[in-house]
Amino acid sequence: MANTATHTASDEVEAPAKRDFLKILTVSAGAVALGATAWPLIDAMNPTVSELAVAKPIVNVGGIAPNTALRIMWLGQPIYIRKLTPQQIADNQFIVPDTLPDPASYTDRVKPGYETFVVVVGLNTGISCELLGNSPSDARGPFDGWSCPCDGSIYDPLGRVRSGPARKNLAIPRFTFLNDTQIQFG
Amino acid sequence: MSDQTKSWLETRLPLASSMQSCIWNMKMAVEKPYLAALGSLITATLIFLTLSGFVLSLFYVAAPGAAFDSIQFISRNVDNGWLVRSFHATGATMLFAATYLVVFRTLLTGGYRAPNELTWILKLVFLGLVLIIGYFGYAMADGAVSYWSLHETTVAGARLTSFPGAISNWVFGGPAGPGTLGRVAVLHSALALLGFGVLALHLAAKRAVAPVPTKTVTLHPYYTSHHFVAFAVFALIFAVLVFFAPHWGENQLNLAAANPLVVPAVLTPPWYLLPVSAFAAASSSPLGSIFLVLAGFAVLFAAPWLDQSKGTKPGLFYKILVAVLALDVFGLCMAQADGPSMLSSILSTIFIGWYFLHFLVLSPLATAMESKK
Numbered sequence: 001m002a003n004t005a006t007h008t009a010s011d012e013v014e015a016p017a018k019r020d021f022l023k024i025l026t027v028s029a030g031a032v033a034l035g036a037t038a039w040p041l042i043d044a045m046n047p048t049v050s051e052l053a054v055a056k057p058i059v060n061v062g063g064i065a066p067n068t069a070l071r072i073m074w075l076g077q078p079i080y081i082r083k084l085t086p087q088q089i090a091d092n093q094f095i096v097p098d099t100l101p102d103p104a105s106y107t108d109r110v111k112p113g114y115e116t117f118v119v120v121v122g123l124n125t126g127i128s129c130e131l132l133g134n135s136p137s138d139a140r141g142p143f144d145g146w147s148c149p150c151d152g153s154i155y156d157p158l159g160r161v162r163s164g165p166a167r168k169n170l171a172i173p174r175f176t177f178l179n180d181t182q183i184q185f186g
Numbered sequence: 187m188s189d190q191t192k193s194w195l196e197t198r199l200p201l202a203s204s205m206q207s208c209i210w211n212m213k214m215a216v217e218k219p220y221l222a223a224l225g226s227l228i229t230a231t232l233i234f235l236t237l238s239g240f241v242l243s244l245f246y247v248a249a250p251g252a253a254f255d256s257i258q259f260i261s262r263n264v265d266n267g268w269l270v271r272s273f274h275a276t277g278a279t280m281l282f283a284a285t286y287l288v289v290f291r292t293l294l295t296g297g298y299r300a301p302n303e304l305t306w307i308l309k310l311v312f313l314g315l316v317l318i319i320g321y322f323g324y325a326m327a328d329g330a331v332s333y334w335s336l337h338e339t340t341v342a343g344a345r346l347t348s349f350p351g352a353i354s355n356w357v358f359g360g361p362a363g364p365g366t367l368g369r370v371a372v373l374h375s376a377l378a379l380l381g382f383g384v385l386a387l388h389l390a391a392k393r394a395v396a397p398v399p400t401k402t403v404t405l406h407p408y409y410t411s412h413h414f415v416a417f418a419v420f421a422l423i424f425a426v427l428v429f430f431a432p433h434w435g436e437n438q439l440n441l442a443a444a445n446p447l448v449v450p451a452v453l454t455p456p457w458y459l460l461p462v463s464a465f466a467a468a469s470s471s472p473l474g475s476i477f478l479v480l481a482g483f484a485v486l487f488a489a490p491w492l493d494q495s496k497g498t499k500p501g502l503f504y505k506i507l508v509a510v511l512a513l514d515v516f517g518l519c520m521a522q523a524d525g526p527s528m529l530s531s532i533l534s535t536i537f538i539g540w541y542f543l544h545f546l547v548l549s550p551l552a553t554a555m556e557s558k559k
Contacts, residue, residue, distance in 0.1 A: 030414070033421070040266035044241045048263045
């Protein structure tokens with residue numbers, strides 16, 4: 001192409017098409033190179049695998065005895081995972097939601113297929129205060145759930161508020177059951 | 187974008203039309219050499235270093251010990267972190283290579299002479315600035331060599347009195363302590379942004395004194411494709427270094443964590459700091475070191491006024507002298523990289539002596555001789 005001595009008339013006619021092709025090729029190669037350089041910089045801003053592992057912990061719930069709760073910390077907050085007894089289920093299953101301060105049915109508070117587990121954030125929804133009642137020997141209040149040592153709010157085993165200054169049910173964190181014995185948060 | 191949006195935007199912010207007139211259709215002199223693209227490459231590299239440095243700063247912890255660990259974390263745990271770290275280290279190498287090349291090319295072609303004194307001074311200001319930024323970046327690595335280099339610099343600085351001592355204390359906050367790396371990290375990035383200002387001033391000064399070309403072409407497509415070729419070659423060298431020699435020019439001892447009780451045998455900095463380090467090492471007192479480094483810069487700044495050429499083009503003898511100067515500085519770096527010994531100390535003294543001889547005696551003589559012909 002650079003050799004002018006061999007230029008012919010047909011070369012001159014074809015040249016624009018050739019030039020367009022070379023232009024498209026060069027610009028696309030440049031764009032690909034730019035993208036390949038920018039990608040590592042953008043990808044590096046993602047959370048690292050170790051940070052994701054902390055953010056989405058897997059918890060073994062197979063060892064929780066009925067009528068007790070496991071306390072774990074997740075995202076800086078206490079999470080209570082409670083295994084219900086048949087008695088507690090029977091007591092709370094058929095309560096009409098509208099009679100409660102913050103209406104919620106039994107099925108709203110548990111995951112389908114894993115109805116014996118209640119997973120809640122263990123902080124009172126009035127004054128933010130960690131609740132008592134994970135162990136049967138704790139002060140659980142009249143509904144055999146949780147009670148707040150700070151303002152006296154009472155919750156049932158499903159984490160629904162029954163009385164006290166608090167007006168909202170206990171928050172339910174985002175989680176999924178991986179199988180019968182493992183749940184993953186996040 | 188539809189035509190309607192385009193005209194709406196264009197009437198309020200005439201970006202496209204000013205791009206057309208000020209950039210794409212700018213009149214450029216014909217047949218500029220490929221090395222004339224170095225200014226654009228330096229700007230592009232500084233932008234690249236800013237971006238990669240930003241990503242590194244998301245994970246960097248500016249505290250002694252923790253800084254080294256955070257860099258290990260970047261290399262091992264962060265997605266593509268090893269690559270971003272190599273990008274930044276090699277980007278620094280490329281920036282210094284291009285900057286040193288510009289300085290030597292300007293000396294060789296006599297590009298510092300009137301009316302280019304100010305562009306030459308701004309080039310040197312940029313060189314001084316990137317040297318300071320480079321030193322801070324090297325200190326931030328917090329490896330065995332960085333740690334002790336920062337320690338010795340700050341301890342020596344804290345012992346200085348009056349103004350030099352005050353500057354050292356403002357910058358480092360006294361002898362290296364828990365807060366020193368934090369200051370160094372902030373200055374590293376703040377001065378890097380200042381570098382863009384110096385580059386902009388340099389461009390404006392260069393355009394003000396550039397001779398009006400008799401034959402011109404438009405920037406696009408002639409110089410965009412010209413720069414594209416220069417950029418491709420530059421990027422190829424960069425890529426080879428990133429993927430095959432990411433630690434090229436660094437002291438290998440710096441890849442080990444610092445031990446506050448063990449001083450490494452050889453405290454040599456990365457290659458781009460070697461000339462300054464050699465000038466500083468030639469004196470045993472801190473004030474002497476500062477004086478030598480400043481004197482080394484002062485003769486560069488004074489080059490336009492030491493020159494006796496009176497407008498004639500640089501001749502062969504002058505060019506040979508500049509080439510010898512390049513070899514001289516290269517030899518000085520080699521002697522410094524070799525570590526302290528009697529031989530390297532003698533060689534360094536000779537090389538530094540030649541450096542000053544070149545600027546103060548040989549270069550004025552050569553240009554005076556050549557202007558008489």
